[in-house]
Amino acid sequence: MQDYVRRILNSAVYEAAIETPLDRMGPLSERLGREVLLKREDLQPVFSFKLRGAYNKLARLTDAEKQRGVICASAGNHAQGVAYSARRMGVRAVIVMPTTTPSIKVEAVKRLGGEVVIHGDAFDDARLHAMALCDRENLVFVHPYDDPEVIAGQGTIGIELLRQHSGPIAAIYLPIGGGGLAAGVAAYVRFLRPDIRLIGVEPEDAASMKAALDAGRPVPLNEVGIFADGVAVRQAGDETFRLCRELLDEVVTVSTDEICAAIKDIFDHTRSIAEPAGAVSLAGLRRHVETLDRPGAVMAIASGANMNFDRLRHVAERAEIGEHSEALLGVTIPEQPGAYRAFIRLLGGRTITEFNYRIAPGASAQIFVGVRLTRGEAEKREIIDLLRAGGHAVVDMTDNELAKLHVRYMVGGRVGGLAEEMLYRFEFPERPGALLRFLEGLRSDWNISLFHYRNHGSDFGRVLAGIQVPPDERAAFDAFLQDLGYAHWDETNNPAYALFLGTR
Template sequence: MAPHDHGTTAATAAEPLAPRPAPTSLPTTDREPRMTAQDYLRAVLRAPVYEAAVKTPLEPMERLSQRLGNVVLAKREDRQPVHSFKLRGAYNRMRQLSEAESEAGVVTASAGNHAQGVALSGARLGIRAVIVMPVTTPSIKVEAVKGFGGHVVLRGGTFDEAKTHAQWLAAEQDMTYVPPFDDPLVIAGQGTVGLELVQDDARLDRVFVPVGGGGLAAGISVLIKQLIPEIQVIGVEPEESACLAAAQEAGRPVDLDHVSLFAEGVAVARIGDEPFRVLQTCLDDVVTVNSDEISAAVKDIFDDTRAVAEPAGGLGLAGLKKYVRTHHLRGERLAHILSGANLNFGSLRYIAERAELGEQREGLFAVEIPERPGSFLEFCRVLGGRMVTEFNYRYAEPDRASVFVGVELHTASERGEIVSALERAGYRVMDLSEDESAKTHLRYMIGGRPPADLDERVASFEFPEAPGALVHFLSTLGSRWNISLFHYRSFGMDTGRVLAGFAGAGADPGFTDHLDAVGYPWADASDSPAYQFFMGA
């Protein structure tokens, strides 16, 4: 497999990769069954998925195509009955159970699209489907699974705990466990997406596929490489959930220490063994993207199709846009998989806020201006007519004020031009457009500095959106330090984000161990430029 591309330098990746030839065999492992590429081709062609799934359209995105100088096509898997491609793999796996296995029923663990695919497949086939979901799963998802006929069991606080219980149920009640991606029949079911792609447009140059556990990418890539190997298949991962990139580097599947839940449909800590075996031979390249780029892609999809994709559903397009930019592609036919549209409505606020940053149409800056009448007008004049999108300010000192300002951009290079113009005018300025603390917390907190040096440490946390999470946090911390700063913001997802300051923790050697004991993912944010500019003592 080609080295993954983080998009850091366009110069080293200016030329597109040569297409990977059709594989004559796949790497072997100690695991059975060892399906060959030809076996997968036959399995895809024989997959009876259309008993439950539908053939989805490949739609042109005309506005984006004109902007990028390439023909951009969206494979609308959001049009499936469960609004996700997951129905294909689940149905193919369950359709081929023996009579005895069908009578015993199936079980799986999922809090998302796979759960709905298994539930609907069970209803269509008359098979009892038990879905184990974490107790923290939002009620809208639980009700959706029940609506498709699934029997929901709420167990465990995390997906791993739910999966452990599901596998125990499978063994205890002699039920069949239906994995979300690490299964040859599931992979073959997802491969029907690739079959439809080449049927609808055999002139495609590249296909961009979201990667979580790898089942969709494996199915599409092994099918396309058997039929039209000239078409490149490129996987796309979130930077904070890049389990395929990690497996490439290690030469085998490995566990990530932490995954971001923003694009929860691909928030997988370890790529599947069987998908990785297939992808080693069949995938041409991998690109990683950040949350802002995903948000911008979700907006592009809405602008062109009026579809509201979930973040994982916009992942393929985010990778496509980044690949076009870093490889200078022009005049090609490019498809991406709009893999799903099961979005928590509250997430739209976060996506809308970050989309302009992801498209580099907005810059965020910290600026120190004189505390006197007319200062804001003088500042706006220096911006040269650019539109101010946000301005946060609070009186703090008699002679100067620190402001947080958003500015509309037309090109990415304008950020540097704005900084230079402000510095020439005598302002102290800092570009915060890439500062995660600024984008997630500080922009909502501008309000002055502490009156004295508090010997403060600042940490960012991911909180589960569950009753008792805050009480657990505070109880575990105890009263060792006074909390000197606290900001919590919910984005309508399974986790919220917290920024907290701790007075007196600056030189405390036990600070790190104590926060580790809380059990929530955290990172030290004391060196955040935004924190230092606005709130540091």
């Protein structure tokens, strides 16, 4: 730890990075009953803290190493940090990026002077190609997190946090992808202020550090969620794991909806839009802060703002659920005149955010309804009890991924006489041939009976597919899914499917 504190204090980051402000989030502080402070790393020249570690690494290279040039593999903020730093120092920078990289990020790296090499369908392909180029062209590889100088550069955030707030600090919430930022800040803060709790935060579907801590060593995740792509790391680093295991008090995980709610909080306070990874630590603070049994301020880090514009729709849809201000319900009402009016009367003056219905034969109808909440979970329970007392069957779909991603856009898709349909959610890589590979792997007698696709500006599209597979062929179908290799979830028994899409 002393060695890292020395490295942090001697780091060269301020030749390129700025000391970012520590803002008080007034409305959120009042809501939580505790002072909430936000470290604005989104204001760095490349809109991310990654500049600190990248610049410090390059600054520590010898003159001979700088003459050789540097290389990294990245589709995001690390790429921009390396390119920016290399341009400042007059160093050649080769950046290997997968074909799925959004064009806005490719162009940003080019503008910063990086030599962009597009290779492979995924990050791992790009990384392997970068390592091959590194050896072939005698370049210096710049790791995004598992390097002492990179860790030390990120650790300068800790210097600023302690200097910018002289009062009591109860906890600092640190976002974790590979773990470089968390390890660096924790090394500095733990050395000087061991009384401060240090809480790592990861997405629920990309919790590689938590998996490593549970296993006692870094282990690869089978699947990695792609919403918070800036922290979507399949395996924690060896050095970052060692430091986080020693220095962090605990690691908490947060959902996509909670991250979206934190993005909204940051926007409400700063009028800036954080990327999903940039709001992870604030999401963790919101979830965890009530468990703190000590006085003092709590801190989160807005770690980046490289947000694709077309992802904002998805964030807006999910933010209200994440802050418990919207309920999504599947409700059964009589298929008769006046039923809608009676249903709305039951809800009283509450705001309806969504109402989906399609006529169907029979005595009852299914509606998909969103209701604005002002008192969170307690009010949602009251509404459900009220509707059930009024004779309506109600299914709470607020936390149902199938309902939120697909069903709400497909109400009215029920058909009759459809046999042996299985329903699966997939994450398809956004690359040429991904859908064709899926279709060509299906046997000709397995009919696709339903298909719905959505993309939210990331390198994966979300697909819902209904496939008719006879019971005696389920083993063959399972083998097909394993060979396909795409992330998938069996939703055949999901209540949202039964209500709105299943066979009559």
